[in-house]
Structure formats: C-alpha cells, structure tokens
Amino acid sequence: RAKMAGRNRYSFFSAEMNEQVRERAMLEMALREALDTREGLTVYFQPQMSQDGGTLTGLEALVRWKHPQHGMMSPGRFLPVAEECGLAVRLDEWVLDYTCSRMKDLPDVPVSVNLSPGQFCTDDLYERIMVIVQHYGVDPRRIELEITEKVLLEENVASHTALRRLREAGFRIALDDFGTGNSSLNYLRRFRVDKIKIDQSFVQHLGKSSESAPLLRAIINLGHAMGLDITAEGVETREQLDFLAQNGCNQMQGYLFAPPVPEERLADFRQTASGSAAAADGSAPT
Ligand code: C2E
Ligand code: MG
C-alpha cells in the first residue's frame, strides 16, 4: 500500500510539474516567435514630471506584449521567463531599437530604457547599444539607462567597464528600484551614476508606517549629498507628491500623472513639455 501511495504521489507531482514545464515552454516559444516577427510586442511610455508635477521632464519606455492567446501580458509575468531562457537581452535591445526609431516624434525629453541584469553577462554591451543609437542618429544624452543595484553589486569587471564607457558616451545611468536590492551602499562609492529611482514600495507606505517618512527623507538626502537626481516611482496621491516635493525629490512618476501609455496618448503631455500647461490636477489618469 505504501508503495502504491508513493507511486501515486509521484505521478501526481510529475503531472503537475509537466504542466508547469509545458506552460513555460509554450511561453518561451511564443516570446521567441514574437521577437522574430515583431508581432504583439510594443512599447508604452510613462511620463515623468517635474518636482511640482506640472511639467513633463522625461519618459520611461516599458515593454508590453500581447500574447496570441492570453492577451495583454505584464512584464512581471514574461520577463522572468525571458531572463531564464536568455531572451531578455534581445527584448531589451528591441525596446531600445523601437524607442530610438520613434525618438523624433516623441516629446523632446530624455527617455529611459530598462536593462535587465542579464545584459551585463555579455561582453559587447557597449557596442550593441552604440550600434542602435548610431543607426538612428540618436544623441546618447537623450537616453537614460535604468539598471538595478544587483548589477553594481556583482564583481564583474566587464560590465563595470561597459557602464563607465556608456556614461562617458553621454548616456545617463539611473539606479532603478533603489532600496530593494539589500545593498551595502558600498557600490555608490565606486560607481558614478546620475540618478536614483526610489522604489514605489517606499512611496506607497507613506502614511501607513511611521518609518516611511524618515526613510524617504534619508534616501533623498543621501542622493542629494552625492549630487544625484532623485525620481520617486509609484506616486499615486496628492499627499505623496506634496511630501516628496517638500523633501526635495526632483522628479515624479506614477499613476497620479499618468500610467504607461501608447505613444499616441502622449500628445496630451506635449504641451507641458514646453512648460505652458499643467497636467497634474490631482485627478486620476483617464
Ligand atoms: P520599473 O522599471 O520599476 O517600472 C515601473 C513599473 O511601475 C511599471 O510596471 C509601471 O507601470 C509601474 N507603475 C508606474 N506608476 C505606478 C503607480 O503609480 N502605481 C503602481 N502600482 N505602479 C506603477 P510595468 O510596466 O508592469 O513593468 C514592471 C517592471 O518590468 C519594470 O519595473 C521593469 O523592471 C520591468 N520592465 C518593463 N519593461 C522592461 C524592459 O523593456 N526591459 C527590462 N529589462 N525590464 C522591463
Ligand atoms: Mg524602470
């Protein structure tokens, strides 16, 4: 009996595992296909606003994928798969390529693109990025590269060199999801970056835990002391905006102003790029 129960259990788990493996394999196949055909992939742009929330100061490019069966899929679901099977490098390159190809028609502000940690396992990162921007004649100073703390924590000489060269070429480097990477802060001594992006979890705990306000102040002060720009992510309420502005945060990004939108929808923000109109009236984005 024990033997039979054991066998049943074994076959139960293996069936479930097979299902998971199959799902993952299907996702990988569909993603590969999307990258080959460019079908279903697109880029949304999320506005980044000035300290008072009134002027467009930047855009973040965020990948979107319309899966043939599952519909619009968030990067949270397919990026881990892309990273596991080595497709993230191609995906990021596609996003940069797409962004550069649209640059002339985008509002005249810097555009951020995200680089997955996997990018830094390749030894030709600098060359691959330069080929793309040069192909479209885009000035590297228009592009900000978002990396995570993880990248700087690794003792990888090649990736550190690539980052340094990219920065020398004019790209701005932003540290994304700052504060979540159980970091030692040591890397801030060794690497020049231009900006930190405070992770949205800190912003969204404002008013919910008494530690949030002092933590946010400390992060902002640290950044300023090091001469860095500071962007807050996930700003959803007027209260959060006011607190962050009063404490010297330079740039705001979040649903209070706009979610990531397709390029056509950016038209509403074009005016504000010249500072002639205010977009932030505190109402939810439509
Ligand atoms: P991220 O780079 O930190 O991007 C910000 C994420 O927060 C975006 O999610 C955005 O839609 C979301 N967000 C913005 N404002 C708010 C807000 O007010 N409230 C809340 N709750 N969320 C807000 P998204 O687009 O789903 O992307 C998730 C993550 O996937 C990104 O986080 C980034 O790490 C990654 N990602 C997205 N596109 C790319 C890409 O092209 N390449 C790479 N390597 N990673 C990407
Ligand atoms: Mg980002």
Ligand code: MG
């Ligand atoms: Mg982030």
Ligand code: MG
């Ligand atoms: Mg993130």
